[in-house]
Amino acid sequence: MDFNLSDEHKMIYEYGNSLAKTYDRKYWMECAERRAFPKELYQQSAADGFVGTMAPEAYGGAGLGMLEMELFTEGLANNGIPLLTYVIGSVMSLGPIGDHGTEEQKQRYLPDACAGKTRFCFAITEADAGTNTMQAKTFATKTADGRFKLNGNKTFITDWGESDYALVVTRTTSLADANKKTEGFTLFIVDTKAKGIEAQPIPVSVALPEVQYQVFFDDVDLGPEDVLGEVDKGFEILFECLNPERIMVGAIGAGLGRFAMDKAVEYANERVVFNGPIGAYQALQHPLAKAKTEIEMASLMTRKAAWLFDKHEHCGAEANMAKCAAAEASIHAVDASLQCFGGNGFTKEYGIFDIYPMVRLFKTAPLNNEMVLNYIGEHVRAYRVLIKSILFIRKVRLTKR
Numbered sequence: 001m002d003f004n005l006s007d008e009h010k011m012i013y014e015y016g017n018s019l020a021k022t023y024d025r026k027y028w029m030e031c032a033e034r035r036a037f038p039k040e041l042y043q044q045s046a047a048d049g050f051v052g053t054m055a056p057e058a059y060g061g062a063g064l065g066m067l068e069m070e071l072f073t074e075g076l077a078n079n080g081i082p083l084l085t086y087v088i089g090s091v092m093s094l095g096p097i098g099d100h101g102t103e104e105q106k107q108r109y110l111p112d113a114c115a116g117k118t119r120f121c122f123a124i125t126e127a128d129a130g131t132n133t134m135q136a137k138t139f140a141t142k143t144a145d146g147r148f149k150l151n152g153n154k155t156f157i158t159d160w161g162e163s164d165y166a167l168v169v170t171r172t173t174s175l176a177d178a179n180k181k182t183e184g185f186t187l188f189i190v191d192t193k194a195k196g197i198e199a200q201p202i203p204v205s206v207a208l209p210e211v212q213y214q215v216f217f218d219d220v221d222l223g224p225e226d227v228l229g230e231v232d233k234g235f236e237i238l239f240e241c242l243n244p245e246r247i248m249v250g251a252i253g254a255g256l257g258r259f260a261m262d263k264a265v266e267y268a269n270e271r272v273v274f275n276g277p278i279g280a281y282q283a284l285q286h287p288l289a290k291a292k293t294e295i296e297m298a299s300l301m302t303r304k305a306a307w308l309f310d311k312h313e314h315c316g317a318e319a320n321m322a323k324c325a326a327a328e329a330s331i332h333a334v335d336a337s338l339q340c341f342g343g344n345g346f347t348k349e350y351g352i353f354d355i356y357p358m359v360r361l362f363k364t365a366p367l368n369n370e371m372v373l374n375y376i377g378e379h380v381r382a383y384r385v386l387i388k389s390i391l392f393i394r395k396v397r398l399t400k401r
């Protein structure tokens with residue numbers, strides 16, 4: 001086992017440091033407050049080959065894996081630069097099109113997207129279904145000529161209004177008619193400006209450069225050429241997108257936590273209010289040290305999940321643990337940093353409180369930590385065994401009575 005990063009991995013991880021020299025946190029924050037997409041930063045990262053990190057080389061991508069995407073994302077977040085577009089576009093859209101798209105789809109969509117000329121977003125959430133994706137009602141009905149009519153709605157879709165295309169998760173067979181609840185889903189590549197689509201921005205209280213939208217589909221015309229993978233078998237592709245999504249959240253959370261703590265350490269070493277720098281107080285050191293421990297553990301688990309994903313091994317446990325751990329650790333890191341800054345932590349000049357909303361978001365979205373813990377409780381072996389044991393003991397006791 002080797003925990004050292006290769007030279008190539010180091011370069012990818014440190015790329016964020018050089019990008020941040022031109023496009024720093026201040027630039028990101030100005031974009032976020034105006035709800036303006038950071039075009040220049042995105043174009044530069046596309047030109048440097050990072051938007052298409054996971055897309056095949058033959059279609060303009062870098063042909064690399066999840067670990068490289070994770071290192072790139074973590075390195076940017078270390079500098080206070082988190083972009084959800086890399087999650088929903090680069091990872092959740094370009095990756096699956098590269099893996100499951102037809103030759104025509106790959107040629108049509110990947111080169112422009114990797115070059116930063118077009119953008120993708122990803123639409124799963126529905127207002128009525130919420131976390132319970134199985135209850136999604138957005139439906140693509142097959143028509144007599146072999147095409148589809150899409151009807152329904154999605155909510156909180158990041159970047160819909162600014163993206164060119166979206167991967168939309170729909171049902172093509174209703175839950176009632178499906179053999180299994182995961183059957184009957186189809187992923188469509190949808191032109192976001194197609195006839196029959198209406199999108200309305202949702203004002204969200206987190207400063208983000210990407211806007212969220214509520215999207216309505218009214219008889220949107222789709223063809224078989226728009227299906228990603230197979231009709232009714234979309235859940236398998238969706239499943240392949242969800243672990244990478246959690247890994248990306250792990251990377252952003254770990255990076256933002258470090259960003260906040262680096263600032264706090266610098267400040268605490270300089271700020272004198274009694275006899276010496278406030279950093280000498282263990283009362284300030286311990287929360288930072290604890291958060292640092294949690295952040296580095298979350299980062300390790302995130303990289304392990306990415307490494308497993310690239311080896312095509314099961315990474316559900318690791319990806320879920322990484323997401324949960326990074327969400328909690330980054331909240332603790334920002335909170336500990338905020339305390340070091342005193343009143344200054346709440347000012348725009350120092351910008352520490354501004355980091356909080358995004359890390360707090362990760363406890364709820366893209367998947368709430370309760371669902372993550374449900375997964376770990378139900379699927380990860382040690383816990384399954386524990387639950388089985390408890391049930392067994394209860395049964396024995398009841399029989400004895």
Ligand SMILES: Cc1cc2nc3c(=O)[nH]c(=O)nc-3n(C[C@H](O)[C@H](O)[C@H](O)COP(=O)(O)OP(=O)(O)OC[C@H]3O[C@@H](n4cnc5c(N)ncnc54)[C@H](O)[C@@H]3O)c2cc1C
Nearest residue numbers: 122123124125130131132156157158364365366367368370
């Ligand atoms: C800024 C932002 C960006 C987003 N971007 C996208 C996007 O690009 N694409 C997209 O499809 N969606 C997106 N979402 C939607 C996001 O994924 C959902 O908000 C999230 O999955 C939670 O769903 P919900 O809001 O319907 O919460 P609900 O399902 O209503 O859940 C509410 C709360 O109930 C609890 N809960 C629910 N189920 C359980 C359970 N089984 N066990 C224990 N507790 C439970 C949790 O605490 C949860 O937070 C975004 C959301 C936000 C806020």
